Each structure stands twice: as structure tokens, then as C-alpha cells.
Amino acid sequence: MFVISYARFCPIPYRPMKLQKLFRRAVEIGIEADPRGKKEVEKALKKYKDKQKKLEGKEKELFDEERTWNPYSDSRILWGTGDEDITHIMVGIDIETQEFLLADRLRERGKKIDCILIHHPEGRALADLDKVMPLQVAVYEQAGVPVNHSESLLRPRMDRIWRAIHADNLFRSERAAELLNIPAFGAHTITDNLVWQFMEKTVCSKKYDDLTEIVNALQDIPEYAYYAKKGNPPIIVNGSGGNKPGKLVATEFTGGTNGPEDFIEKQSHAGVGTILAMHFTEKEVEEGKKHHINMIQCSHMASDAIGINLLLDKLSKEEKKLSTLDVSGFIRVQRK
Ligand SMILES: [Fe+2]
Numbered sequence: 001m002f003v004i005s006y007a008r009f010c011p012i013p014y015r016p017m018k019l020q021k022l023f024r025r026a027v028e029i030g031i032e033a034d035p036r037g038k039k040e041v042e043k044a045l046k047k048y049k050d051k052q053k054k055l056e057g058k059e060k061e062l063f064d065e066e067r068t069w070n071p072y073s074d075s076r077i078l079w080g081t082g083d084e085d086i087t088h089i090m091v092g093i094d095i096e097t098q099e100f101l102l103a104d105r106l107r108e109r110g111k112k113i114d115c116i117l118i119h120h121p122e123g124r125a126l127a128d129l130d131k132v133m134p135l136q137v138a139v140y141e142q143a144g145v146p147v148n149h150s151e152s153l154l155r156p157r158m159d160r161i162w163r164a165i166h167a168d169n170l171f172r173s174e175r176a177a178e179l180l181n182i183p184a185f186g187a188h189t190i191t192d193n194l195v196w197q198f199m200e201k202t203v204c205s206k207k208y209d210d211l212t213e214i215v216n217a218l219q220d221i222p223e224y225a226y227y228a229k230k231g232n233p234p235i236i237v238n239g240s241g242g243n244k245p246g247k248l249v250a251t252e253f254t255g256g257t258n259g260p261e262d263f264i265e266k267q268s269h270a271g272v273g274t275i276l277a278m279h280f281t282e283k284e285v286e287e288g289k290k291h292h293i294n295m296i297q298c299s300h301m302a303s304d305a306i307g308i309n310l311l312l313d314k315l316s317k318e319e320k321k322l323s324t325l326d327v328s329g330f331i332r333v334q335r336k
């Protein structure tokens with residue numbers, strides 16, 4: 001006699017992913033691509049948990065519990081209980097009140113939008129942007145810059161970013177999301193880690209005769225090709241097309257925001273010949289000229305779109321019905 005399992009004839013009913021699960025998965029994906037490596041990230045999280053145990057009074061009250069499991073202070077759920085079913089996501093690079101209104105109008109016309117994925121931080125994620133910057137030490141270490149140099153240069157820059165953001169009107173978009181009741185979550189360094197890893201593996205690991213060849217290789221990547229056609233191609237901002245690239249790095253793709261300008265000189269001393277970036281500040285370009293570093297600015301929005309696409313590709317493997325609506329600079333490109 002054999003027993004036929006009932007379960008074989010009774011497939012598990014489909015249940016969409018909940019917002020909280022989707023966001024937790026996004027954090028895990030960010031950690032897998034983190035320049036510090038998974039072990040170092042876990043160590044940092046443990047330190048934070050240990051710190052929590054010792055807190056008292058006001059410090060205990062104001063402690064951000066999120067930091068005990070999510071190492072990305074610039075990425076978090078902006079609005080929502082976490083229990084919302086998510087299959088239709090509106091995705092944009094900059095999402096502010098106008099995009100929440102757009103989502104609301106589209107919903108009124110019958111468009112399904114379960115939540116919004118935001119890239120550039122809003123709300124608490126913006127307030128804490130500086131706190132993700134220490135990750136840059138690992139990025140520059142891989143380019144050959146000693147950690148002691150990066151750490152001491154980074155601190156004053158982090159303080160400046162903290163003070164500048166501190167004066168901002170931080171919670172406008174959050175309030176718009178709340179009033180219109182549109183769940184939203186932010187993934188900033190999460191997807192920037194993915195594009196950093198992608199650039200290092202698929203662009204920097206190859207050999208090129210000159211800078212023009214790098215620009216052409218970048219334009220073979222669909223997001224850069226799309227933006228190039230619209231008049232926003234990768235551009236050489238220091239050096240000329242015929243220059244030899246030397247050691248090629250993608251140091252300006254993750255870590256919250258641009259690091260201190262002194263990092264350009266440090267990279268020059270570490271033997272870097274060409275830097276790829278989402279964007280350079282004018283001061284960085286000046287430093288590049290002084291220290292003979294070739295610089296290619298790859299298109300900010302196209303670069304951010306690559307990172308978001310890599311995240312969505314991974315999330316789509318787990319939530320098969322995931323669909324996106326592209327807004328605010330984002331274009332969906334699926335990779336196998
Ligand atoms: Fe970004």
C-alpha cells in the first residue's frame with residue numbers, strides 16, 4: 001500500500017510578498033554586494049546591537065532600532081505598515097510630493113500601484129545619509145588607498161554633509177505619502193552597491209587602449225545607451241579620448257555621496273589612472289587636473305538605474321508577479 005500525499009494535489013496558493021519582506025530582502029541583497037564584505041557588515045551590526053544594550057535615558061529612547069539589522073541608514077520604509085501586498089511598484093530615482101501626487105492620479109485612473117520604490121533618500125533615510133559614508137573606506141582600500149588615510153579624511157566631510165542635511169526640510173515627502181496613504185520604501189546604498197559591483201566586474205576588470213574605448217564600452221550597456229541617445233552620454237571630464245587609462249576604478253558609485261576631494265590625490269598616489277563616477281564635483285575635477293587623473297562621468301541617472309535594475313532582477317526571482325512603472329529618471333532593463 002502507498003500513501004498519496006494530499007499536498008501534491010493541493011498547490012500552495014500564491015501570496016504576494018509583503019512590503020516588510022521585500023524590503024528585508026533588498027537589504028540582504030545590498031549586503032551581498034557590499035564593498036566591506038558580508039562578515040564586516042555583520043560585525044558592524046553586532047557592535048550596534050551591543051551598544052543598544054548599554055544605553056539609558058534619552059539615548060535609549062531615541063535609539064534607532066532599524067540600525068540593528070539594516071546597515072544602510074539611507075534606505076528604509078518611508079511609509080507603510082510593512083504588511084501591504086506588493087506586486088506593482090512605481091520606481092523612480094527622485095520621489096517627492098509631485099511623484100506621490102502623480103501616483104495618486106494614476107491610481108484614480110485605475111493604475112495598480114502597491115508602493116513606490118525611491119532611490120535618492122527622503123525622510124529619516126535622508127537625515128541619516130552621512131552615516132553610510134564609512135563604507136567608502138572599503139571602496140578606496142580596494143583602489144589602494146590606506147584605510148588610515150581614508151578614515152581621517154572622511155570624518156570632516158561626513159560632518160559637513162550632516163550639518164548641510166540637518167538644515168533641510170526632511171519630511172515633506174513622507175507626509176505626502178502618509179496623507180495619500182501610498183506605501184513607499186527607499187533603497188539608496190543598497191542599489192549603489194549593486195552598480196558599484198557591476199562596474200568593477202564588467203567594466204573595470206577589462207583592458208582598454210584608451211579612454212574613448214571605455215566610453216564606447218559604457219555605451220554598450222543598455223541604460224547608458226538609452227541616456228546617450230537622449231543627450232546624456234558618459235563624458236570624459238578630465239583627460240582626453242586618446243589617453244591610456246592605466247589602473248581603472250569605479251570608486252564614485254557607492255557610499256552615500258561624494259567623498260572628500262582629497263581622495264583624488266590619494267588615488268593618484270595609489271597608482272590609479274582613471275576614475276569612473278556617477279558624477280564629480282567641480283572641486284574633484286580640479287583635483288583630477290592637478291594630480292593627472294583621467295575622469296569619466298558616466299551619467300548619474302543611468303548609473304542609478306543600473307543599480308535599481310539589478311535589485312529588481314533579484315527581487316523578481318522571488319516575487320514572480322512583480323511589475324514596475326518607470327518614473328523620475330528610471331528605466332527598467334531586465335538582465336538574465
Ligand atoms: Fe545612487
Ligand SMILES: [Fe+2]
Pocket residue numbers: 120278300304
Ligand atoms: Fe544618485
